[in-house]
Amino acid sequence: MVGADYYSKEEDKIRCLLCPHNCLIPNNKFGICKVRHNHNGELVTDVYGKIAALHSDPIEKKPLYHFYPGSKILSIGTIGCNFHCSFCQNYQISQCKPSDFQGAYNLTPYELAERAHSIPENLGIAYTYNEPTVFFEMVRDTALLAREKGLKNVIVSNGFINRDPLHELLEVIDAFNIDLKAFDDSFYQKYTGGHLEPVLKSLQMVHRSGRHLEITFLVIPSLNDSAETFIEMTRWIAEELSPDVPLHISRYFPAWKSKLPPTSTQLISKFAEIASQYLKYVFIGNIGENNYSSTFCPHCRNVLIERSGYNTQILGITDDSRCKVCAKSINLPFVIPQK
Ligand code: SF4
Structure with a gap:
């Protein structure tokens, strides 16, 4: 366990200020992410240097299609998430406490940056698999060292992070893929435990910073598949961000607690056609070869x-x-x- 940043003390409790949950945490208790906790009046993180997944992936797998296409990138994840999506594909690492996860191992930011640097033709480091916000300090410290070695840093995130820590990340992260899970706050509240507005603010902040940005939208039948709302979403991306921002429309498959059937390929194609009216670069994910690859x-x-x-x-x-x-x-x- 390592001291965490972004918190304030409120009487005998701690307010974590890393993400918009702003958890008020009593002594010896955890925040919503199950990763950060109040240890005798100090906020600490249990995932600093704790690696649960590490692979060399194509950058397209993040997905990032317009950021050094064809590159490989060392990709890492830890444990925990500030969302609790019932359809999470990586729930084994995202939805448990670090103390309950078997098989994690320790790597310091220095060791990670060294490893990334030693891999021939490796683009850099991607912070992914579980939500990078909950291992913020690890991301920041590793990204700084990686950047010093000439490597790129990439984040795959739900975008649910407060303004100040995001601002700090923008100093060291080169590219972002942010999930826009729906264009509907009630969806966020019901299925993720979060809210839409902070995610939109993060998207705007990343775009205005000039960092590379791509967006992923997972279409889940009956939960976020309204064509009307999808049009609103794509128009918002075009008008508030830019028509140049790539949108990845991804097909849902049942995972974790969600037993809904997979999204039909026809619906995904229809959404891709709709999005193409507003955005220049629309892609389809989780479906083999298609016209939007x-x-x-x-x-x-x-x-x-x-x-x-x-x-x-x-x-x-x-x-x-x-x-x-x-x-x-x-x-x-x-x-x-x-x-
Ligand atoms: S990072 Fe974790 S502890 Fe901090 S506010 Fe978010 S959910 Fe709560």
């Missing part, structure tokens, strides 16, 4: 980046960031054409 030129539909599974090829972009067919300028600053 590759990146197309928004002007002439030439294939800019071709994807087949995790095989990625940058085909249609010139060295000066133009479409090879129509010659129009393409705003993909982190896509480096292959020689």
Whole structure:
């Protein structure tokens, strides 16, 4: 257990200020994430340097499609989450206490950065699998060391984090994939335990910072599959962020407590068509080969980046960031054409 940041003392309790739950924690009790607790008047974290998952993944698996496509990235996760989604795909690590999880091992930020640096052609480190907000101090310290070694840092998050810690992360994180789980606060309250508004604020903050941003939306039948609300969501992304922000529309499969059937492929295709009316880059996830796997030129539909599974090829972009067919300028600053 290691001292945590972002808290205040309120009489004999502690207020954690890391995420919008702002948990008021009595002595010897945990916050909602089951990771941070009040230890004799100090806020501590149980997941600093505690690794539950570590793999080298294609960057496309995060998913990030316009951030150094075709790269591999060392991906790590710890334990715990500030959401409790009944459909969580990674509930084994996200929904338990660090003390109940078997098989975690210790790696310091220094060791992690060294390991990432030693892997040939590794892009950097992705903080993913469980919610990186709940291992904030570990992310920040590791990302700083990784950056000093010339590596990139990537976060895959639910976006439910307070403004000040997010501001600190923006100093060291290069790219974000943030889940937008619904465009409906009652969904957030009922199925995640959180709220929509702080997530929207995080999306705006990341976008305005100039850091690379992509968004994932998991379509769950009967829970968040209203076409009307989805249109509102895609319009909000286009107007409040940018039509250039990639949207990954992902197919749900039953997981953890959720027994609903998988989302129909027809519905996913319909949502992709809708989103394409407002956004330039729309992708479908969790469905094999499909018409929304590759990146197309928004002007002439030439294939800019071709994807087949995790095989990625940058085909249609010139060295000066133009479409090879129509010659129009393409705003993909982190896509480096292959020689
Ligand atoms: S990070 Fe954990 S303890 Fe802190 S406010 Fe969020 S849920 Fe509560």
